[in-house]
Amino acid sequence: MxxxxxxxxxxxxxxxxxxxxxxxRIPGGASRETWMFKAVWNDEEERHAEEFVLRLDPPAxxxxxxxxxxxxxYRAFEGHPEIPVPRMRWLETGPEHMxxxxxxxxxxPNCESSPRTILEPFWAEARPMLAxxxxxxxxxxxxxxxxxxxxxSVIAPPALDACWKRELDYWEDMIDRHEIxxxxxxxxxxxxxxxxxxxxxxxxxxxxxxxxTGNFLYRTDGIHGIVDxxxxxxGDPLEDLAWSFMEAWEWARDGKKGGIIDVEDAIAAWEHTxxxxxxxxxxxxxxxxxxxxxQALWLTGAHxxxxxxxxxxxxxxxxxxxxxxxxxxxxxxxxxxx
Amino acid sequence: xRPPIPHTLQVVAGTLATQVLPEARTPFGQQAVGLAAQLCVxxxxxxxxxxxxxxxxxxxxxxxxxxxxxxVPAGELRDRLAAAAATPVPGxxxxxxxxxxxxDDLRRMLIDLHxxxxxxxxxxxxxxxxxxxxxxxxxxxxRHLMQG
Numbered sequence: 001m002x003x004x005x006x007x008x009x010x011x012x013x014x015x016x017x018x019x020x021x022x023x024x025r026i027p028g029g030a031s032r033e034t035w036m037f038k039a040v041w042n043d044e045e046e047r048h049a050e051e052f053v054l055r056l057d058p059p060a061x062x063x064x065x066x067x068x069x070x071x072x073x074y075r076a077f078e079g080h081p082e083i084p085v086p087r088m089r090w091l092e093t094g095p096e097h098m099x100x101x102x103x104x105x106x107x108x109p110n111c112e113s114s115p116r117t118i119l120e121p122f123w124a125e126a127r128p129m130l131a132x133x134x135x136x137x138x139x140x141x142x143x144x145x146x147x148x149x150x151x152x153s154v155i156a157p158p159a160l161d162a163c164w165k166r167e168l169d170y171w172e173d174m175i176d177r178h179e180i181x182x183x184x185x186x187x188x189x190x191x192x193x194x195x196x197x198x199x200x201x202x203x204x205x206x207x208x209x210x211x212x213t214g215n216f217l218y219r220t221d222g223i224h225g226i227v228d229x230x231x232x233x234x235g236d237p238l239e240d241l242a243w244s245f246m247e248a249w250e251w252a253r254d255g256k257k258g259g260i261i262d263v264e265d266a267i268a269a270w271e272h273t274x275x276x277x278x279x280x281x282x283x284x285x286x287x288x289x290x291x292x293x294x295q296a297l298w299l300t301g302a303h304x305x306x307x308x309x310x311x312x313x314x315x316x317x318x319x320x321x322x323x324x325x326x327x328x329x330x331x332x333x334x335x336x337x338x
Numbered sequence: 339x340r341p342p343i344p345h346t347l348q349v350v351a352g353t354l355a356t357q358v359l360p361e362a363r364t365p366f367g368q369q370a371v372g373l374a375a376q377l378c379v380x381x382x383x384x385x386x387x388x389x390x391x392x393x394x395x396x397x398x399x400x401x402x403x404x405x406x407x408x409x410v411p412a413g414e415l416r417d418r419l420a421a422a423a424a425t426p427v428p429g430x431x432x433x434x435x436x437x438x439x440x441x442d443d444l445r446r447m448l449i450d451l452h453x454x455x456x457x458x459x460x461x462x463x464x465x466x467x468x469x470x471x472x473x474x475x476x477x478x479x480x481r482h483l484m485q486g
Contacts, residue, residue: 024365025364027365027366027369182442182445182449184448184449184452184474184477187449187452187453188452188474191456313370314369314373316373316377320377320384321380321483324483327474327477327481328478328482331475336474336475338475
């Protein structure tokens with residue numbers, strides 16, 4: 001893999017050769033292969049040494065999305081430091097260089113991303129600030145004016161009153177195509193969602209699609225990058241809020257959302273920067289849908305593993321652990337737990 | 339005699355976690371070994387209980403179908419429910435794969451029944467709806483696994 005990256009970078013940088021080292025696959029990803037590496041090269045004037053991250057499409061994953069799509073969302077936030085993202089460098093949509101589509105971005109150094117690390121005692125002092133920042137940034141994403149940005153080239157905005165149905169249809173179809181066994185709890189949730197639709201979205205916003213602890217890069221002084229935009233789209237901003245609140249992300253199992261913040265504090269931070277007020281009934285609708293979405297993702301991963309398209313153990317784990325856990329979450333979301 | 343399979347898988351999990359994991363040189367390798375150990379723990383539990391879980395659940399769903407034949411109006415769904423309720427559970431084949439095929443068929447029909455019952459307002463239908471939710475809750479308890 002080093003050789004392929006070296007050849008590609010030399011081509012893109014217009015230099016005779018590039019030396020790649022410290023190539024490591026970053027653990028945790030269940031949807032894309034993410035690799036980090038160092039690259040050194042000389043041009044006519046000086047020696048360069050930079051760190052990069054490569055995101056490579058795998059044969060199968062939890063998510064079915066286009067690499068070009070994710071790249072466009074990252075690019076849209078260049079020049080908007082209030083929504084920090086890594087700088088994008090190169091995108092390839094064909095298999096000719098690495099065997100699959102990929103993009104390369106700058107690596108933001110010396111950051112953590114693990115949802116468990118932030119729970120360690122070392123982070124106790126910084127944790128409340130990081131938690132508040134997480135939702136302040138999400139509020140800014142909700143308020144971001146995407147019109148005229150790279151996002152418009154890859155996705156069409158839905159109507160205000162169509163956001164809920166588009167998402168519900170999408171995730172129901174995902175379950176239709178990937179369930180290994182019937183899902184009576186998810187199907188009951190879907191019937192409830194269709195019978196009790198939420199009001200139209202207050203505005204059409206950028207929706208990250210996987211906004212949770214684990215998908216931002218942090219140091220003790222703040223959040224330096226929002227990553228993993230592969231499920232990003234335009235829609236109701238309450239969707240991101242509901243997804244970030246999902247019980248599956250309560251890493252400490254203490255009721256704190258994302259393991260780090262009480263729900264009311266999170267909503268207050270989000271409302272402060274988004275300029276919007278959370279409709280609690282609508283948020284509950286999105287909470288149930290996010291339970292269905294979670295199940296659809298776990299079923300997709302389990303299906304990929306079961307049919308042999310992927311041998312990633314994390315996808316087997318979704319089948320043995322997360323499918324039933326997500327059903328338990330759905331029962332609680334619908335007020336149907338014991 | 340052979341060591342019981344759940345015990346063997348538990349030992350494999352412990353070996354992976356305590357002896358192999360520290361030798362893994364990269365974060366991705368460590369994650370893979372950790373996941374393999376966790377999967378062994380989960381599969382060891384599932385192996386031991388799979389037949390009991392499926393037999394119990396298939397019986398519980400068939401019992402709901404028998405009850406539903408007095409609640410659901412005459413028609414194609416009621417005919418299917420009656421046929422399923424008349425089929426002996428468990429059947430002669432107790433392999434997990436065979437029981438799972440029956441379970442899938444029954445739970446697919448349970449979805450149809452639940453959707454139909456939601457549209458009915460009679461007291462019997464409301465009681466059956468509550469019983470279906472009881473069964474769905476029980477189904478998650480049957481599937482619950484303990485992480486190592």
